[in-house]
Amino acid sequence: MRLEQQLASVALERGATGFGICAVEPFTDVRRDLEARVRDGSHAELTFTYNDPARSTDVSRSFPWAHRLAVVGWPYVPRAGSPGPPESGSGRIARFATEDFYIGLRNVLGELAEILSAAGHRAETLADDNRLVDRAAAVRAGVGWWGKSTMVLAPRAGPWLLIGSVVTDADLSVSEPMKRDCGTCTACIPACPTGALVAPGVLDARRCLARWAQAGGVIPREYRALMGDRLYGCDDCLDACPPGQRLLSEAVAPRGRVDLVALLDASDEELLRDFGHFYLPRRRPAILRRNALVALGNGGG
Numbered sequence: 222m223r224l225e226q227q228l229a230s231v232a233l234e235r236g237a238t239g240f241g242i243c244a245v246e247p248f249t250d251v252r253r254d255l256e257a258r259v260r261d262g263s264h265a266e267l268t269f270t271y272n273d274p275a276r277s278t279d280v281s282r283s284f285p286w287a288h289r290l291a292v293v294g295w296p297y298v299p300r301a302g303s304p305g306p307p308e309s310g311s312g313r314i315a316r317f318a319t320e321d322f323y324i325g326l327r328n329v330l331g332e333l334a335e336i337l338s339a340a341g342h343r344a345e346t347l348a349d350d351n352r353l354v355d356r357a358a359a360v361r362a363g364v365g366w367w368g369k370s371t372m373v374l375a376p377r378a379g380p381w382l383l384i385g386s387v388v389t390d391a392d393l394s395v396s397e398p399m400k401r402d403c404g405t406c407t408a409c410i411p412a413c414p415t416g417a418l419v420a421p422g423v424l425d426a427r428r429c430l431a432r433w434a435q436a437g438g439v440i441p442r443e444y445r446a447l448m449g450d451r452l453y454g455c456d457d458c459l460d461a462c463p464p465g466q467r468l469l470s471e472a473v474a475p476r477g478r479v480d481l482v483a484l485l486d487a488s489d490e491e492l493l494r495d496f497g498h499f500y501l502p503r504r505r506p507a508i509l510r511r512n513a514l515v516a517l518g519n520g521g522g
Contacts, residue, residue, distance in 0.1 A: 414457055
């Protein structure tokens with residue numbers, strides 16, 4: 222079995238929704254987009270790949286020996302379940318955060334890296350890492366296509382996937398990009414409660430509720446009621462995406478609801494234990510307490 226086939230077989234057998242290989246040439250169009258978002262302020266002072274667009278769109282800056290990216294799409298629905306209808310005194314967590322789904326993804330990436338290492342190649346894993354715009358790699362590798370929500374969409378999984386890569390010096394055969402797009406569908410755009418999707422494929426993060434749920438400081442008054450019962454994240458544009466409906470229909474297990482009063486009574490240590498996989502700037506549980514108070518003010522479900 223060729224090395225490419227071995228890698229694909231292992232990834233798919235472990236539960237990946239897609240696998241592909243691409244070259245490491247810079248993602249120049251994505252760099253221009255990131256830099257434009259920084260210039261016009263629509264990145265909303267987010268950091269991560271915005272901190273250094275030149276680095277995050279050119280993996281060879283971090284790995285000069287890199288030759289290929291082996292890219293994995295990892296589904297988190299239906300396992301993420303459903304928060305169900307609103308409940309008094311409860312807060313809602315977006316599906317990607319009902320548990321740390323990156324654990325499974327990192328395990329698969331580690332296994333692929335071991336296969337490459339055993340074959341005599343260098344290999345490093347990248348998942349949720351600011352050294353690579355993973356969505357760009359997934360599109361180039363044929364794992365999915367750019368959605369109008371700015372998410373990567375994949376066959377069978379729709380937008381319900383995480384993305385990770387293995388950087389390697391192996392001379393692997395590259396995959397063909399997917400010849401598919403959203404066509405005339407714009408379901409995600411009106412689904413956004415704040416109009417943060419200002420155009421197909423363009424997100425103004427200054428309006429994004431998921432961004433406000435992670436940000437420090439005070440949530441602006443005009444967005445507090447729109448937060449509803451959200452404690453962390455927002456799934457509205459993903460919920461509306463037709464390619465993801467099949468998996469979503471299988472996500473019936475009750476998950477993603479939190480008792481807000483109990484959260485407010487919990488210590489910092491307890492909150493970091495239970496929600497340590499959330500992105501919280503400077504690991505400050507006070508952000509969760511703020512979100513809980515806003516949700517309770519909105520009726521708490």
